[in-house]
Amino acid sequence: MNRAAMLWRAASILVAAGFIAAWQLVANLRLVSPVFLPGPDRAWAALVRGFSSGDLAGKLIGTIEHMAYGWLAASIAGIALGALIGSSRMMRAYVAPSLEFLRPLPVSAIIPVAIAMLGLTQGMALFVIAFGAIWPIMLATIHGFAAVEPRLYEVARSLQMSRAAIIAKIALPSALPDILAGMRLSLTVALILSVVCEILAGLDGLGQWVLLSARAFRSADLFAGVILLGATGYLTSIAMSLVEQRLLAWQTAAR
Amino acid sequence: MRTLSLDRTRPLLLPLALMLAFEAWARLTHLQSDSLAPPSAILAALGAALADLSIPIATRDTLFAAFAGLAIGSAIGLSLGIAFGISRPLDRLMEVTVEAIRPIPSIALLPIALIALGFGYRMEIVIVAFACVWPMLIMTRSAVRSIEPRLMEVSRALRLSATQRITEIVIPAALPRIFVAFRLSAGIALIVAVTVEIAINPIGLGAGIMLAQQALRADLMLAYLVWIGVIGYALNILLIAAQRRLFGRAALAGDNS
Numbered sequence: 001m002n003r004a005a006m007l008w009r010a011a012s013i014l015v016a017a018g019f020i021a022a023w024q025l026v027a028n029l030r031l032v033s034p035v036f037l038p039g040p041d042r043a044w045a046a047l048v049r050g051f052s053s054g055d056l057a058g059k060l061i062g063t064i065e066h067m068a069y070g071w072l073a074a075s076i077a078g079i080a081l082g083a084l085i086g087s088s089r090m091m092r093a094y095v096a097p098s099l100e101f102l103r104p105l106p107v108s109a110i111i112p113v114a115i116a117m118l119g120l121t122q123g124m125a126l127f128v129i130a131f132g133a134i135w136p137i138m139l140a141t142i143h144g145f146a147a148v149e150p151r152l153y154e155v156a157r158s159l160q161m162s163r164a165a166i167i168a169k170i171a172l173p174s175a176l177p178d179i180l181a182g183m184r185l186s187l188t189v190a191l192i193l194s195v196v197c198e199i200l201a202g203l204d205g206l207g208q209w210v211l212l213s214a215r216a217f218r219s220a221d222l223f224a225g226v227i228l229l230g231a232t233g234y235l236t237s238i239a240m241s242l243v244e245q246r247l248l249a250w251q252t253a254a255r
Numbered sequence: 256m257r258t259l260s261l262d263r264t265r266p267l268l269l270p271l272a273l274m275l276a277f278e279a280w281a282r283l284t285h286l287q288s289d290s291l292a293p294p295s296a297i298l299a300a301l302g303a304a305l306a307d308l309s310i311p312i313a314t315r316d317t318l319f320a321a322f323a324g325l326a327i328g329s330a331i332g333l334s335l336g337i338a339f340g341i342s343r344p345l346d347r348l349m350e351v352t353v354e355a356i357r358p359i360p361s362i363a364l365l366p367i368a369l370i371a372l373g374f375g376y377r378m379e380i381v382i383v384a385f386a387c388v389w390p391m392l393i394m395t396r397s398a399v400r401s402i403e404p405r406l407m408e409v410s411r412a413l414r415l416s417a418t419q420r421i422t423e424i425v426i427p428a429a430l431p432r433i434f435v436a437f438r439l440s441a442g443i444a445l446i447v448a449v450t451v452e453i454a455i456n457p458i459g460l461g462a463g464i465m466l467a468q469q470a471l472r473a474d475l476m477l478a479y480l481v482w483i484g485v486i487g488y489a490l491n492i493l494l495i496a497a498q499r500r501l502f503g504r505a506a507l508a509g510d511n512s
Contacts, residue, residue: 008347016351036371097266104442104487108450109461109480112468116290116476192360196454199365206363214366222370226363233358 038220046220047227060228062205066122066194067187067236070129074190075183078134082141083167086175096142103139107132107189108196115200125197132193133186140182144175177248184240191233206232292474301478309463310482317459318486320376321441321448324383329440331384332391333433337425339392340399353392361386361447365454375458379451386447387440394436398429431502438494445487460486 020040026032027039038046050056085091085099111128118124148171156166172179198207206225213222274294280286281293292300304310339346361382368378406428410420426433452461464479 009351012348012351015348016355019352036367093265094269098269101270101488102484104445104491105484106446106449106487108446108453109464109483111453112464112476113290113480116468116471116473188360192362192450195360195362196450199362199454210363210366214370217370219367219370222366226359226367229363230355230359233360234354237358 035217035219038223042220043223043227046218047224050221050224056209056224056228059204059206059209059225060232062203063191063194063198063207063229064232066125066129066197066203066205067190067232070126070194071133071183071186071190073126073130074133074186075137077130078137078182078186079141079179081134082138082179083145083171085138086142086145087163087167087171092142092146099135099139099142103135107135108193111196111200120201120203122203125194125201125203128197129190129193133190136182136185136189137179138182140178140185141175144178145171147178148174177251180240180244180247184237184244187236187240188233191229191236195229288473289471290473290476292477296474297477297481300472300474301482304475304478310460310479313458313460313463314482314486316376317445317448317452317461320379320451320459321383321444323376324380324448325387325441325444327380328384328387328444329391329437332388332436332440333395335388336392336395337399337421337429340396340429341421341425346396357389362450362454365451369455374456379448379456379458382451383444383447386443390440390443391433391436394439395429395433398432398436399425401432402428434498434502438491438498441490441494442487445490449483 024039024041027034027037027042034042047056085095107128110131114124114128114131118127152170152174153166156170161169194205195207195210197203198205199211202208206229210222210225210229213219213225278293278295281291286293301310339349364382364385365378368381372378372381402425406424407420410424415423448459449461452459453465454461456462460479460483464476464483467475467479
């Protein structure tokens with residue numbers, strides 16, 4: 001980062017601090033009832049208190065666990081199914097249109113069906129999160145496989161590579177940017193569905209925490225939970241872009 | 256002609272076969288279930304719920320909340336996106352603030368909206384609007400930034416005022432990509448609206464499907480699911496058709512941005 005960029009960054013942080021100060025001012029002057037809007041001081045205090053004496057850390061871990069397990073299951077299944085469908089012309093012709101039809105379906109609509117089948121359980125939450133997160137990954141994988149440079153396949157054929165070798169050595173690496181983009185999208189979906197499932201099924205997690213805080217009108221605790229959810233979304237997406245940069249480094253180097 | 260008709264029917268083969276197999280299995284085993292129902296029963300429940308207006312009313316509620324939130328959210332996102340796209344300093348100054356708020360999952364605002372606004376349309380509209388601001392802001396910003404620089408030079412040479420520059424140069428030039436952003440936001444609006452209804456808000460299609468589940472009416476629940484799928488699909492098709500009509504096929508090329 002050069003000097004000018006760092007200055008801009010500092011100015012930008014100052015602006016954000018200004019917004020927080022304005023929020024504090026609004027809360028102090030009681031322009032909005034403190035029942036709805038705690039000041040940043042109270043939200044911060046609730047955050048610290050939740051970690052030191054309450055079970056906020058446990059809730060945070062609960063949400064991250066739901067999100068991570070569902071997302072990992074979706075990633076593995078999505079890439080495998082996507083590779084299966086994407087690597088065969090016949091499967092693409094018969095199966096892909098049905099998937100495209102399902103793509104705009106609001107995935108949360110599957111929640112009642114999952115509740116009817118599995119009850120208000122962890123298993124239900126994992127199923128819903130994985131079901132929601134699988135679509136972007138699977139469709140991206142199919143698209144990535146379909147867009148592989150055809151000459152690479154010709155090379156593979158003349159080298160008499162097996163289908164498994166073609167997938168592992170040619171199709172997967174060249175579809176990787178698409179797959180990673182799909183996985184990044186799914187990360188957001190997984191976080192949202194984790195929160196919804198925790199709200200509905202009362203599972204240990206930040207969704208349950210924010211809902212209970214709202215029911216008890218403990219707005220400072222509520223804001224602490226929302227801040228943590230925002231931080232989770234932010235940090236997971238940063239981690240994802242670091243992984244992306246690392247895994248795709250060979251590609252930018254080749255260009 | 257034969258290959259053409261095969262191309263058209265092929266996508267339908269798989270879902271049809273699955274449905275027939277499921278129907279046969281349900282009949283043979285005399286399926287009794289709280290979570291599954293044969294396709295014929297689902298269709299019958301869908302027909303009945305359409306006829307007694309419960310699904311049309313729920314659809315109206317959901318679409319009203321989704322579109323109202325979409326209108327508010329995309330108006331905010333559009334104006335911020337244009338402002339950030341035109342003025343690089345403004346964009347840089349707001350960067351940290353935007354990056355801090357954007358990753359908050361829209362559904363996390365649900366409890367805040369709930370205690371501030373109570374159940375009903377208003378809280379749902381606020382959450383939908385929040386969700387729609389970001390794709391609109393990000394994509395409008397990059398659309399405005401990628402406007403041919405010479406167009407901006409022309410506008411300066413013509414001494415257009417700031418408003419004229421925006422309405423006559425910036426918006427027309429960025430419109431195809433802004434519409435793509437709007438189409439994506441519309442899909443998000445529907446998803447968020449249904450999700451809010453399923454989680455907590457007792458109106459619309461989401462509440463309808465939860466009620467059917469709690470009443471152990473598997474046929475009605477799956478009928479709602481099918482209907483929600485049809486609505487999502489129809490909205491998508493409609494907006495893609497509008498996009499082709501307004502901007503031609505070329506506009507679809509920028510879809511992945």
